Amino acid sequence: MGRHKAFDEKEVLKKAMELFWKQGYEKTSLQDLVDHMGIHRRSIYDTFGDKRALFLMSLAYYEEMLTNDLVKLMNAGGPSKEAIREVFSFTLNTAEYYPKGCLAVNAAVELSLLDKEIAQISTELFKKTERVFRYLIMKGQTSGELSKEIDPDAMSRFLHNNLLGLRVLIKTNYTKEELESIVDLTLSVLN
Template identity: 60%
Template sequence: MARSKEFDEKQTLKKAMELFWEQGYEKTSMQDLVDHMGIHRRSIYDTFGDKRTLFLSALTYYEEFITTKLMLKLERDLPTKQKIQEVFMFVINSKVDSDYPKGCLTVNTAVELSLLDKEIAQIISDMFSRTENLFYNLLIQGQNKGEISNELNPELLSLYLNNTLVGLRVLVKTNYNSKNIENIVDLTLSVLD
């Protein structure tokens, strides 16, 4: 008879995500994962596979985790420009959210692994594309409501907004002045006027 698991898979995966987010893939050893996740090495292999497979699961979990938190903020009935600002503020506020590591696991992974692993590079590219699509949809909604000029190109603008967002995700990992980060957001949003 198969033995039942003595741990919550989602909570354990969340712990792996947090460790990869904080330390990166290469600096995280299997022993680090065993210690941080609080389960045996064998249980990690049996449940999640090898370190790379666990990392891919953690990366997927990260995207779902962040997207869920962000979408809750965007459900409110706000003007389009303010919704786009909410996306940026979500990143800025992560700098002071002590529950999680600074920055973004997606950006960290892009920098650390995209040149070394084609599959991961594609996953990261797809994640960035989904963020661009979020901006694109917000811009189209804004244009349909008359809040954003129809003369603006939503495809190009969504690329621009995502590029700024990626840059902010890097800056929040540093000691960069929060006021300067907010000024970057204000300048970025000014293109919507």
């Protein structure tokens, strides 16, 4: 008869995700994970596999969390410009209670040249965000809020590129006011 796990898998996975997010993959040792997750090394191997497998599960958890938040923003029902601004504001405000930046950006920068699977996962996360922007742009065009002259695909890539830059700058010493001014200028293209 197997032993009962004395921990919540989702909760310890969230802790692993946050540690990878804060420190990166290479800098995070298995001992760091043991200490931060509060479970034994053997439990990590038995439940999640090796460090790479745990990292991939952390990315999947992050994707689920991010997707849920983006879907809420998409379905909020307000004007499209306001919803697009909320995506940027969400990025600025989450730095207060999550590690700064974006786990997908960190993974892409640190590992995508070395690991094709992680490059693919990061790319798909980026494409999801672009699809959210595209949806909001098209919704705004349908309602008359946004010009039909806007190319939804090109604009969604532009907005996402700026969002990625914001996620990087959050990790530096830029002030919140400076970052908000970047958001204002970025979103001025929708006027």
